[in-house]
Amino acid sequence: MGEADEQGAPRRATVKDVAALAGVSRATAARALNSYGYVGEEAAEKVRAAAEALGYHGNRVAQALRQGQLPLVGFVPGDIQNPFFARIAHDIDVALRARGLSLIIASSEEDPAQERALVGNLQALNLRGMIVAPASDADNRHLARAAAEMALVLIDRDLDLACDSITVDNRGGAREAVGWLIAQGHRRIAVIHEGPGLVTARQRLAGYHEALRAAGIAPDPSLEGLAPSTVEHAIDATIRLFSGPQRPSALFTFDSQMTKGALLALRSMGLAVPQDVSVLGFDDFDLATFTDPQITVVAQPVGQIGALAVQMLVDRLQGLDAPPRRHLFPTRLILRGSVARKSV
Amino acid sequence: MGEADEQGAPRRATVKDVAALAGVSRATAARALNSYGYVGEEAAEKVRAAAEALGYHGNRVAQALRQGQLPLVGFVPGDIQNPFFARIAHDIDVALRARGLSLIIASSEEDPAQERALVGNLQALNLRGMIVAPASDADNRHLARAAAEMALVLIDRDLDLACDSITVDNRGGAREAVGWLIAQGHRRIAVIHEGPGLVTARQRLAGYHEALRAAGIAPDPSLEGLAPSTVEHAIDATIRLFSGPQRPSALFTFDSQMTKGALLALRSMGLAVPQDVSVLGFDDFDLATFTDPQITVVAQPVGQIGALAVQMLVDRLQGLDAPPRRHLFPTRLILRGSVARKSV
DNA sequence: CTGAAAGCGCTTACAG
DNA sequence: CTGAAAGCGCTTACAG
Numbered sequence: 001m002g003e004a005d006e007q008g009a010p011r012r013a014t015v016k017d018v019a020a021l022a023g024v025s026r027a028t029a030a031r032a033l034n035s036y037g038y039v040g041e042e043a044a045e046k047v048r049a050a051a052e053a054l055g056y057h058g059n060r061v062a063q064a065l066r067q068g069q070l071p072l073v074g075f076v077p078g079d080i081q082n083p084f085f086a087r088i089a090h091d092i093d094v095a096l097r098a099r100g101l102s103l104i105i106a107s108s109e110e111d112p113a114q115e116r117a118l119v120g121n122l123q124a125l126n127l128r129g130m131i132v133a134p135a136s137d138a139d140n141r142h143l144a145r146a147a148a149e150m151a152l153v154l155i156d157r158d159l160d161l162a163c164d165s166i167t168v169d170n171r172g173g174a175r176e177a178v179g180w181l182i183a184q185g186h187r188r189i190a191v192i193h194e195g196p197g198l199v200t201a202r203q204r205l206a207g208y209h210e211a212l213r214a215a216g217i218a219p220d221p222s223l224e225g226l227a228p229s230t231v232e233h234a235i236d237a238t239i240r241l242f243s244g245p246q247r248p249s250a251l252f253t254f255d256s257q258m259t260k261g262a263l264l265a266l267r268s269m270g271l272a273v274p275q276d277v278s279v280l281g282f283d284d285f286d287l288a289t290f291t292d293p294q295i296t297v298v299a300q301p302v303g304q305i306g307a308l309a310v311q312m313l314v315d316r317l318q319g320l321d322a323p324p325r326r327h328l329f330p331t332r333l334i335l336r337g338s339v340a341r342k343s344v
Numbered sequence: 345m346g347e348a349d350e351q352g353a354p355r356r357a358t359v360k361d362v363a364a365l366a367g368v369s370r371a372t373a374a375r376a377l378n379s380y381g382y383v384g385e386e387a388a389e390k391v392r393a394a395a396e397a398l399g400y401h402g403n404r405v406a407q408a409l410r411q412g413q414l415p416l417v418g419f420v421p422g423d424i425q426n427p428f429f430a431r432i433a434h435d436i437d438v439a440l441r442a443r444g445l446s447l448i449i450a451s452s453e454e455d456p457a458q459e460r461a462l463v464g465n466l467q468a469l470n471l472r473g474m475i476v477a478p479a480s481d482a483d484n485r486h487l488a489r490a491a492a493e494m495a496l497v498l499i500d501r502d503l504d505l506a507c508d509s510i511t512v513d514n515r516g517g518a519r520e521a522v523g524w525l526i527a528q529g530h531r532r533i534a535v536i537h538e539g540p541g542l543v544t545a546r547q548r549l550a551g552y553h554e555a556l557r558a559a560g561i562a563p564d565p566s567l568e569g570l571a572p573s574t575v576e577h578a579i580d581a582t583i584r585l586f587s588g589p590q591r592p593s594a595l596f597t598f599d600s601q602m603t604k605g606a607l608l609a610l611r612s613m614g615l616a617v618p619q620d621v622s623v624l625g626f627d628d629f630d631l632a633t634f635t636d637p638q639i640t641v642v643a644q645p646v647g648q649i650g651a652l653a654v655q656m657l658v659d660r661l662q663g664l665d666a667p668p669r670r671h672l673f674p675t676r677l678i679l680r681g682s683v684a685r686k687s688v
Numbered sequence: 689c690t691g692a693a694a695g696c697g698c699t700t701a702c703a704g
Numbered sequence: 705c706t707g708a709a710a711g712c713g714c715t716t717a718c719a720g
Binding site: 080 | 405430458
């Protein structure tokens with residue numbers, strides 16, 4: 001606050017002030033400040049000195065208005081607290097910075113209405129482009145509109161929009177995972193998913209059903225638990241699934257937050273993994289190899305998504321005019337110790 | 345894309361277009377669009393219809409230039425991937441949104457130079473305020489400058505600047521933790537810290553030293569490992585600390601990422617926790633109670649920091665003119681199973 | 689209730 | 705090499 005006025009903002013120096021102090025025109029000052037066009041060395045020197053003396057730094061908002069856009073890219077993850085998105089946010093940040101762009105993150109908290117508002121905000125900010133993990137695939141006119149106005153890359157969840165996207169083979173990954181559980185003798189396999197509003201959840205659920213059917217097992221709705229992807233909600237869902245009379249022998253969780261919640265819940269219920277319950281999770285995580293047992297997972301190539309998203313975005317900014325590119329990453333089943341063979 | 349020109353941006357409708365279509369002046373259109381001042385119902389209706397037809401949405405950049413500032417607040421965490429900061433980012437986001445402000449996150453990656461650049465960028469964006477976890481306390485003229493121009497709240501790491509701050513009792517927490525290890529009979533207590541460039545690290549180190557001295561134990565530099573706060577670096581540091589001939593009997597890590605790394609490393613070295621090595625970490629984390637053993641930690645009130653930071657910031661935006669407020673949260677030692685009594 | 693006009697801070701053809 | 709002037713899209717006193 002210091003000597004600031006009550007709004008905390010003493011008037012900032014502008015090009016005009018700098019020009020006046022340096023005794024040149026605003027045009028010359030601007031040229032010297034941004035080093036373009038012709039400026040006499042002497043004039044340039046005076047301008048630099050004046051700018052220094054006044055603590056001048058450019059007003060990006062004005063520049064942006066004049067030049068068209070802010071050197072910003074927006075990222076709208078489903079939930080910034082989810083390590084999956086946090087990792088991607090970090091990677092996007094690094095990749096963007098290397099190209100002189102800054103990142104603005106606005107998390108949708110998996111709320112479609114909030115996402116709509118955020119995307120509108122970001123668009124109104126006139127930024128260069130956006131990377132979005134759509135919270136829903138129900139009503140995406142706001143994304144369609146955004147795609148028409150700026151570069152847009154969808155990650156994690158694909159939609160039928162005219163823009164690039166990066167996804168992971170959710171269906172295949174889930175099918176492989178559940179197939180493995182079945183191969184180990186499990187038949188009552190519970191799942192926790194985020195609900196049919198999310199494409200990823202639907203795809204993983206489809207993979208789960210496919211694997212079951214391939215083995216001649218009829219899907220049982222009572223084995224399908226629903227929970228938003230947080231540790232807390234997953235704890236509740238797990239308790240519900242495993243409190244009934246006919247306990248499932250295995251659990252397939254749809255992401256790492258859920259896996260953590262499930263592990264915590266099973267422990268609190270006195271159920272041992274994998275003796276009492278086998279656990280397999282989509283999404284690898286830090287401590288998956290430290291827990292006892294280590295957790296068997298379907299790993300996604302998290303480390304590659306952010307950089308690729310930025311690459312795709314920048315391609316578009318540079319004028320690439322190609323039909324929508326849809327990149328699909330494969331998943332990898334990593335066998336560890338949380339799945340036991342079921343002796344029938 | 346779509347019918348866009350090669351920059352991906354068909355010209356957006358402006359107030360002027362809307363006004364023209366509605367057959368009114370730009371002033372009237374603006375008034376109707378933002379519902380302020382007097383506008384005839386009939387005119388307003390025509391404007392709204394025109395706006396709808398053109399898919400008009402305001403240009404925030406222009407508004408900001410005219411009105412002074414963007415309704416944005418910046419957050420500069422040390423590392424967005426660290427769950428501690430991710431959690432705070434999430435809480436800030438929620439608190440901000442409730443007040444009609446949006447969050448822009450730009451992670452410093454704990455690099456002071458990068459932080460300087462980012463803070464400059466954010467300032468040039470003319471936003472309302474910033475919440476920063478300073479990456480260093482060496483040269484903070486950029487933060488002093490920012491504090492003079494806009495509301496600034498420091499979190500996690502305090503500096504001697506004229507602005508509000510929120511910190512945690514690092515010294516006290518570390519002293520209590522190490523005191524507990526000593527009370528359990530440990531004398532060779534290793535630490536992993538982020539280096540003296542970080543205030544938090546210095547304070548926790550001071551607490552560690554105090555506890556040692558209080559027990560008449562001379563600090564041993566060879567027990568003090570250094571590592572940036574990531575799982576990977578902590579693994580290396582742990583291996584270095586525990587490969588020597590005279591193995592420490594306990595390890596105190598300075599944050600949850602390090603704790604995870606240490607656990608992974610000790611396991612890979614075949615050292616059992618707590619039988620071979622006792623582990624105590626600063627910062628609680630999700631799976632601390634699922635690992636075997638559960639991990640004893642010094643917990644910080646993470647859940648309160650984000651909301652308080654926003655509150656402090658908003659107070660300033662509303663004109664609060666008080667001397668810098670420095671909020672210090674206490675820590676809490678949570679005893680779990682990763683520390684064993686050392687039989688001498 | 690409405691419009692003409694100025695101006696936020698900047699950049700950029702256009703003359704000189 | 706430099707300056708006067710226009711204009712980015714918007715809002716807001718000021719007249720009417």
